[in-house]
Amino acid sequence: MxxxxxxxxxxxxxxxxxxxxxxxxxxxxxxxxKEKETEIITPQISQQPMQQFAPQQGVSQAPTPNNAGEDTSSVSIDDNLQTINAPMVGTFYKSPSPEESAYVQVGDSVTNESTVCILEAMKLFNEIQAEVTGEIVEILVEDGQMVEYGQPLFKVK
Incomplete structure (x- = not known):
C-alpha cells in the first residue's frame, strides 16, 4: 500500500x-x-445563596423578616464575637500567593477596609474585606478549602 x-x-x-x-x-x-470524540461539559455555577450551615453555639442564623435583606458579611455569635462570612462561593486563600505571608493571622487587628483573604470564583480572585473592626481570634477555614455563601471564615473580637 x-x-x-x-x-x-x-x-x-x-x-x-x-x-x-x-x-x-x-x-x-x-x-x-477512530478515537471517540469527548464532549466538553462546563459546569454552570449559580451565584444564588446556598443552604446555611448548622448554627453555632445554639444561636440560629436563619434570616427573620427583620434581617432578611441585611448583609451577611458579619453575624454576631455572642456579645463579644463577630464572624466574617464568605460573600460568595469559592476557594479560600489566606495570602495573595503561596510565597507571601497571610493577610491576617490570629491576634491581628482589622478595620472595616482590611483585606483578610482572597476567594477565587471562576478564575477570578476577589479580595475580601473584614467589614468589621476588632481582633482576629480564630480562622475557621483552611487554605485552599472550598467555602459556601455565608460560611463563617473568621471570628473577630
Whole structure:
C-alpha cells in the first residue's frame, strides 16, 4: 500500500460510522482506529445563596423578616464575637500567593477596609474585606478549602 491509498482509507474511516479498519496487503498490515470524540461539559455555577450551615453555639442564623435583606458579611455569635462570612462561593486563600505571608493571622487587628483573604470564583480572585473592626481570634477555614455563601471564615473580637 502506498501513502495515497492509506490517506484514502483514513478519509473513508473519518466519514463513516466505523471505528476501526484492519487491512493486510502483501504482508503489510494497516490498522486504523477512530478515537471517540469527548464532549466538553462546563459546569454552570449559580451565584444564588446556598443552604446555611448548622448554627453555632445554639444561636440560629436563619434570616427573620427583620434581617432578611441585611448583609451577611458579619453575624454576631455572642456579645463579644463577630464572624466574617464568605460573600460568595469559592476557594479560600489566606495570602495573595503561596510565597507571601497571610493577610491576617490570629491576634491581628482589622478595620472595616482590611483585606483578610482572597476567594477565587471562576478564575477570578476577589479580595475580601473584614467589614468589621476588632481582633482576629480564630480562622475557621483552611487554605485552599472550598467555602459556601455565608460560611463563617473568621471570628473577630
Amino acid at each position: 502506498n501513502f495515497k491509498e492509506i490517506k484514502e482509507l483514513i478519509e473513508i474511516l473519518d466519514q463513516s460510522s466505523l471505528t476501526e479498519i484492519n487491512i493486510e496487503d502483501k504482508g503489510n498490515v494497516v490498522n486504523l482506529k
